[in-house]
Amino acid sequence: MKIVVDCLGGDNSPEANVEGAILTLRKHEDLKLILVGDETSIREVLEKRNVTSKRIEVVHAPDVVTGNDKPIDAIRLKKDSSMIRSIRMLREMEDVDALVSTGATGPLVAAATLRIGRIEGVRRPAFCPILPTMAGGVVGICDSGANVDVSAEMLQQFAIMGSRYLEGAYRVKNPRVGLLNIGKEDEKGDDLRREAYQLLSGTKSINFAGNMEAREFLSGDYDLVVCDGFSGNVLCKAVEGTALELLKKIKTDIYSKKKYKFGALFMKKMFMEEKEFMNYQNYGGSVLLGTEKVIVKGHGSSDRAAVRVCVDQAYRMVKSKMNENIRKSIMEDAAFREE
Amino acid sequence: MKIVVDCLGGDNSPEANVEGAILTLRKHEDLKLILVGDETSIREVLEKRNVTSKRIEVVHAPDVVTGNDKPIDAIRLKKDSSMIRSIRMLREMEDVDALVSTGATGPLVAAATLRIGRIEGVRRPAFCPILPTMAGGVVGICDSGANVDVSAEMLQQFAIMGSRYLEGAYRVKNPRVGLLNIGKEDEKGDDLRREAYQLLSGTKSINFAGNMEAREFLSGDYDLVVCDGFSGNVLCKAVEGTALELLKKIKTDIYSKKKYKFGALFMKKMFMEEKEFMNYQNYGGSVLLGTEKVIVKGHGSSDRAAVRVCVDQAYRMVKSKMNENIRKSIMEDAAFREE
Numbered sequence: 042m043k044i045v046v047d048c049l050g051g052d053n054s055p056e057a058n059v060e061g062a063i064l065t066l067r068k069h070e071d072l073k074l075i076l077v078g079d080e081t082s083i084r085e086v087l088e089k090r091n092v093t094s095k096r097i098e099v100v101h102a103p104d105v106v107t108g109n110d111k112p113i114d115a116i117r118l119k120k121d122s123s124m125i126r127s128i129r130m131l132r133e134m135e136d137v138d139a140l141v142s143t144g145a146t147g148p149l150v151a152a153a154t155l156r157i158g159r160i161e162g163v164r165r166p167a168f169c170p171i172l173p174t175m176a177g178g179v180v181g182i183c184d185s186g187a188n189v190d191v192s193a194e195m196l197q198q199f200a201i202m203g204s205r206y207l208e209g210a211y212r213v214k215n216p217r218v219g220l221l222n223i224g225k226e227d228e229k230g231d232d233l234r235r236e237a238y239q240l241l242s243g244t245k246s247i248n249f250a251g252n253m254e255a256r257e258f259l260s261g262d263y264d265l266v267v268c269d270g271f272s273g274n275v276l277c278k279a280v281e282g283t284a285l286e287l288l289k290k291i292k293t294d295i296y297s298k299k300k301y302k303f304g305a306l307f308m309k310k311m312f313m314e315e316k317e318f319m320n321y322q323n324y325g326g327s328v329l330l331g332t333e334k335v336i337v338k339g340h341g342s343s344d345r346a347a348v349r350v351c352v353d354q355a356y357r358m359v360k361s362k363m364n365e366n367i368r369k370s371i372m373e374d375a376a377f378r379e380e
Numbered sequence: 381m382k383i384v385v386d387c388l389g390g391d392n393s394p395e396a397n398v399e400g401a402i403l404t405l406r407k408h409e410d411l412k413l414i415l416v417g418d419e420t421s422i423r424e425v426l427e428k429r430n431v432t433s434k435r436i437e438v439v440h441a442p443d444v445v446t447g448n449d450k451p452i453d454a455i456r457l458k459k460d461s462s463m464i465r466s467i468r469m470l471r472e473m474e475d476v477d478a479l480v481s482t483g484a485t486g487p488l489v490a491a492a493t494l495r496i497g498r499i500e501g502v503r504r505p506a507f508c509p510i511l512p513t514m515a516g517g518v519v520g521i522c523d524s525g526a527n528v529d530v531s532a533e534m535l536q537q538f539a540i541m542g543s544r545y546l547e548g549a550y551r552v553k554n555p556r557v558g559l560l561n562i563g564k565e566d567e568k569g570d571d572l573r574r575e576a577y578q579l580l581s582g583t584k585s586i587n588f589a590g591n592m593e594a595r596e597f598l599s600g601d602y603d604l605v606v607c608d609g610f611s612g613n614v615l616c617k618a619v620e621g622t623a624l625e626l627l628k629k630i631k632t633d634i635y636s637k638k639k640y641k642f643g644a645l646f647m648k649k650m651f652m653e654e655k656e657f658m659n660y661q662n663y664g665g666s667v668l669l670g671t672e673k674v675i676v677k678g679h680g681s682s683d684r685a686a687v688r689v690c691v692d693q694a695y696r697m698v699k700s701k702m703n704e705n706i707r708k709s710i711m712e713d714a715a716f717r718e719e
Binding site: 283 | 570594596639645
């Protein structure tokens with residue numbers, strides 16, 4: 042297995058990307074890495090960490106794609122950037138299976154959509170980030186921002202792709218799929234939601250659990266939430282934002298009184314665990330589902346640990362033959378509808 | 381001022397509704413109440429609390445509209461229900477200024493839309509719940525579920541109505557309005573959001589602060605968030621759900637170890653305050669903006685304190701001449717566009 046790691050474009054690049062990537066080598070003996078970015082700085086990090094391995098290749102592409110680059114400009118004008126170069130390798134080299142990047146989302150999605158083919162039958166690739174649930178498991182959101190306008194059929198494909206992803210990369214058996222809606226009852230929501238409800242109910246390759254309200258998202262009653270990219274983006278950011286703000290408030294409140302500060306001394310470990318629990322970087326990047334090769338988009342602020350999780354995630358997606366499983370499910374579903 | 385209180389349909393009705401309502405009488409000397417529901421049980425609560433006041437009127441309407449009633453059926457078949465009767469009084473009695481209900485949302489919105497006129501120029505009434513921010517203030521969401529499909533012009537009206545509401549009922553000066561979107565940049569989102577961005581930028585009667593991501597919702601940087609009812613519903617429920625689930629998790633974790641339990645003894649008050657802070661019922665009901673008379677929808681699980689806040693909220697909305705201010709702003713804006 043060969044994974045390309047784009048080592049530029051993140052807040053902590055290239056150190057975090059290089060260090061995170063090499064941490065995965067020990068765990069997976071069949072894994073080879075191609076580190077793309079400024080060769081000198083990548084080699085410096087490798088030297089500092091005393092890493093020499095035949096399983097690491099370094100490719101020099103020193104330009105950086107930033108959030109200020111218009112996606113189309115990045116693709117046309119920044120051919121020597123680590124991101125566009127990585128995409129080209131993913132496209133052209135048959136033995137390269139996956140790409141991990143912490144660079145700008147817009148250019149990455151555009152380049153992936155234009156340069157990397159879609160899995161047979163897939164209408165549009167979609168983002169699927171993973172968050173922790175209060176029941177100790179994880180829950181995915183598909184789509185979380187790649188497609189603002191969607192059709193019922195696209196929502197159905199998001200359900201199929203997300204289900205194969207959770208089975209393959211997280212070993213969730215028979216993932217329970219909820220349709221994000223403004224109420225639980227069957228007939229809730231707009232025409233799109235009602236049509237999607239019918240379609241999802243008749244989709245054999247998923248385990249549809251009905252409408253889900255945003256309030257239940259962290260409950261652990263669902264493994265995957267299916268939604269348009271706009272409301273999925275709102276859901277994801279609202280949950281992350283609320284958790285972070287609330288923990289910040291608790292911290293401020295603790296420091297406001299000596300008594301609280303004293304009590305908190307006994308609970309340090311608990312609060313640390315709470316913070317780690319809600320740190321979404323621990324659960325991996327937001328994967329792009331539906332492209333012919335695996336693409337994982339890590340958060341821009343990813344540290345070494347976060348990049349490690351992303352590479353590991355990509356490994357599991359490839360290893361579980363996720364894309365082949367997505368293709369089969371989508372074909373089966375199309376055949377079923379034609380019958 | 382006269383406010384009708386629908387005393388049936390909530391989880392704690394009629395006690396909570398009657399007790400919450402009478403608590404507001406002392407605060408506002410010019411307030412009169414009409415309590416609608418089963419007369420015997422309402423009078424029982426009044427007697428138990430030793431309340432006799434010339435400012436209280438009781439109207440017998442013993443039927444209950446529930447969440448299982450289809451809105452249209454409730455209106456046609458449950459004419460003797462407290463909700464439909466309350467709506468009729470709001471419509472027919474000129475001296476009645478507002479209605480507070482903790483009953484089923486669907487039937488209430490339908491009855492209000494069909495039976496109570498809209499403020500001149502208003503296209504559609506919209507819900508605007510209020511939540512606390514981490515900066516110690518409040519933030520409104522308009523719309524949070526009454527309109528799943530919206531136009532840019534409707535979003536503009538939500539911004540105007542919400543602004544007049546926050547000024548009148550919460551004394552927020554020059555409320556900062558954010559457009560809920562998937563990114564901060566001007567051109568983010570779908571056609572609707574881009575068109576709304578332009579419209580909001582040119583609206584004189586509001587203080588438009590640009591696009592807002594769901595992550596920033598609790599930051600205190602915005603006083604009002606404008607959105608379609610679908611994503612507004614997702615935002616509102618995601619924030620409430622995450623806060624509740626996280627506080628629940630912290631509680632469970634505290635009880636998991638003796639050391640934590642000991643530490644928490646010193647922080648009891650803080651955790652209680654944290655819980656009260658995130659209890660959205662403390663901030664009032666979800667008001668319906670745009671109808672000719674003021675309507676406040678309290679949460680179904682409202683207790684006495686929550687009902688009290690709702691009646692108080694209705695009082696402040698009427699007192700501040702909110703509806704007249706909404707009408708003026710919308711007229712001014714229409715005139716401005718015609719020039």
